[in-house]
Amino acid sequence: MEFLELKDFLDLKFVQYNQQAFIENDPICIPHRFVKKQDIEIAAFFAAILAWGQRKTIINKCTDLFHRMDNAPYEFMLHHGDEDLKGLLGFKHRTFNDTDLLYFVAFFKAHYQNSDSLETAFIPQLSPFREEYLSELNRPNFEIEQALNHFRTYFFSLEDYPTRTIKHVSSPAQKSTCKRLNMFLRWMVRKDNCGVDFGIWTTLKPKDLICPCDVHVDRVARRLNLISRKQTDWQTALELTTALRKFDPADPVKYDFALFGLGVEEKF
Structure with missing residues (x-):
């Protein structure tokens, strides 16, 4: 397709899939069950991290x-006791198990005791416990790549984190596409009048986000010659985001709506 033809095509598909009807059968329906900002953040984070396999x-x-x-995930993170933690035992999805879950809970408790938003965990100069980054305050041209690399370091800054849990939080430093975290960031940062993405974060900007590159998006993007890298x-x-x-x-x-919809719904 020519540039304008492809743009019109993708714009049309974006409008088609960026609708309330998209929510019901997508993991984004999980955070949409909550109202409090911190509940939305926690629910969205888990929904994104666990997003592999069938959506149902x-x-x-x-x-x-x-x-x-x-x-009530936010209240749980801040005020759980040992008996509450026992209720998490036995949880499992694919390779994510209760050992990983208990560390995630420990991280959220530590973070929310020092910050009222998970957004600060992605911003070096704002993250609690990371004083060495304070010199970067007000640095222009903030980049998502640095945000993701920083988040992974910060996420595993608690003592005695389980080695097995590392695989569940990716970063560009590992050359990962960071599909799940980029999807989470899209949910938190993008905001329009359609009500699918939440747009509850304000420091990170939509223009800086990186497109989540899952198998469906990757396949469609290659067919449309948006990706040439093997x-x-x-x-x-x-490359895709550029x-x-x-x-x-x-x-x-x-x-992302257009490419994912074309791949999953239309088998493009």
Whole structure:
């Protein structure tokens, strides 16, 4: 397709899939069950981290998880006791198990005792416990790559973190596409009038987001010649996002809706 033809096509698909109807069968339905900002953050983070496999299974697993927290994840993180933690034992989704879950809970408790938003965990100069980054206050051209690398370091800054849990939080430093975290950031940062993404974070900007590059998006993007790189890694996600910025520099990842919808719903 020519540039304008492809842009019109993707814009059309974006409008088609960026609708309330998209929510019901997607893991994003999990955070949409909550109202409090911190509940939304926690629910979205788990929904994104557990987002591999069939969407119905992911939704069911997240439903089970938050039922174990009395559907009040923020209160659970701050005020749980040993008996509450016992209720998490036995939780499992794919390779994510209760050992990983207990560390995630410990991280959230430590973080929310020092900050009222999870956004600060992605911003070096704002993260509690990371004083060595204070010199970067007000640094211009904040980059998502640095945010993701910093988050992984910060996430595992608690003592005695389980080695097995490391695989569940990716970063560009490992050359990962960071699909799940980029999807989480899209949910938290993007905001429009359609009500799918939340847009409850304000420091990170939509223009800087990186498109989540899962197997469906990757396949469709290659068919549309938006990706030329042979392997699928962090550089691939950057290549795709650079291509999408030509269509909308202010909000490139809105086309995640179009590419994902074409791949999953239309088997493009």
